[in-house]
Amino acid sequence: MLSTPITFSDGSNPVGIWLELHSSERQWRNTYLDFLNNPASNPEIALRAIASQHAVLSNLSGFPAERWRQLCDGQGWTPLGCSALSWCGSTVNLGEIVERAKIIDWKISPEIGGDFAALMINPAAIPSASLSALLRAGWDDFAIALVVASRPAATAPEFDERDRSLLGPLVRQILELRT
Secondary structure, rough: OOOOOOOOOOOOHHHHHHHHHHHHHHHHHHOOHHHHHHOOOHHHHHHHHHHHHHHHHHHHHHHHHHHHHHHHHHHHHHHHHHHHHOOOOOOHHHHHHHHHHOOOOOOOOOOOOHHHHHOOOOHHHEEEEHHHHHHHHHOHHHHHHHHHOOOOOOOOOOOOOHHHOOOOOOHHHHHHOOO
């Protein structure tokens, strides 16, 4: 049986969302990144751009995760494909995103807002636990770095200084840029 095309209430469709994300990623670095890192700029402009992309991604909430996986299997997995999966249905968790990200060798940018794909992860999929709690729960350097990179804030997430020795090199690098 053939599947019928999907069109969301705003007229978009899954393939269009995939294209929009990948097109926006190219614009992010040239247009919005400076707003988060330059003290003379207004970060609200970048935060509105992120919210706008999240609104587009929210269309995927009713889209089956398995269909998104099929789309990405056909097109090829990218960091943005992994991020968008976090918006599909209710069966996807951050663990799956991290697993797929490692398989495709996603390189997380340590710069504040420098990793557009991390910023596009569904905030509902990001744990609210402190960095220390994630460390104590056995999360690895990559997974914790992805959590921190998903937050466009210049401030470092809360953690107990006694846990600093447990931090991996990528998380350390990211935190250095946020303090």
